[in-house]
Amino acid sequence: SQQGEEDPQALSIQEGENATMNCSYKTSINNLQWYRQNSGRGLVHLILIRSNEREKHSGRLRVTLDTSKKSSSLLITASRAADTASYFCATAPAGNMLTFGGGTRLMVKP
Amino acid sequence: DTAVSQTPKYLVTQMGNDKSIKCEQNLGHDTMYWYKQDSKKFLKIMFSYNNKELIINETVPNRFSPKSPDKAHLNLHINSLELGDSAVYFCASSQLGLGGEETQYFGPGTRLLVL
Structure with missing residues (x-):
């Protein structure tokens, strides 16, 4: 199973709106990357x-990062069509190799 | 001036063949990696390599082997290709090889299709 899991799996918004993606992980970490x-x-x-x-x-x-809940969120403000992409969180439990979640597919409609 | 480059971009081959994917980084980084991204976009580490240590993800079949002629190159050799090897393979590098402690720089990917 994945160390990091993003939510939602897919997100569709209008240009100018904010997009929020969440990531949950399972073990203790030193840092989290997007x-x-x-x-x-x-x-x-x-x-x-x-x-x-x-x-x-x-x-x-x-x-944001909440280590007590083992979760992180990525907020993109004033989204643009060019922000359309997949977004992944990644962690390395106990200094091991980087492990990625399944990603959130963001579509920003012009 | 591409930081991490891979060749070929696309690779279509028959089951049972042996193939190699090349990766080069011009960032002067110490550590290079290979990842596999499946059709559902899950990205999994396959290898981490610097001039001192090769770390292998235990789930990687031994048909896959990294070969590093020098610090700037890490090629991926695959023997006896299987249908399930079809995926996008990404090479990456990082400055010190601290695993998840530092930014990794990714190549554009090689799309492998095994028929």
Whole structure:
């Protein structure tokens, strides 16, 4: 089973709306990462949040981490059609190799 | 000036064949990885490799073997291809090889179809 699981699996919104994706994981972590994958392309790193951080911002991205609930969320504000992609959370339990969730497929309609 | 590159982009082959996928990174990173992404978009680590250590995901069949001629290259060789090997294979690299402790940089992927 996956260490990280995203919710929802798919999300469709209008341009300008906010998009929120959630990630749950199972074991203790030192940090959690979010990646984006455009259709037919490789993954691109978005943000890394450490276990002692509760919130982190990068441009229109806001990531939260709740280690007590073993969950994280990615918020994209004022979405654009170019944000259409799959978004993955990734963790490395106990310093092991990075493990990805199944991803949330976001579609932003113009 | 591509950071992580893979060849070929597409690979169509018959069952039973042996094939290789090449990966090169020009970032000067110490560690390279191979991932497999299935049709449901699940991404799984296959190997982690630097000049000191090869870490193999125990679920990877021994038909798969990484080969590194130098620090900038990590090729994936697959023997006796099976239908279930059809997937997208991604190469990635990271600076220090700290597993999940640092950002990984991904190549564009190689789409393998086994007929």
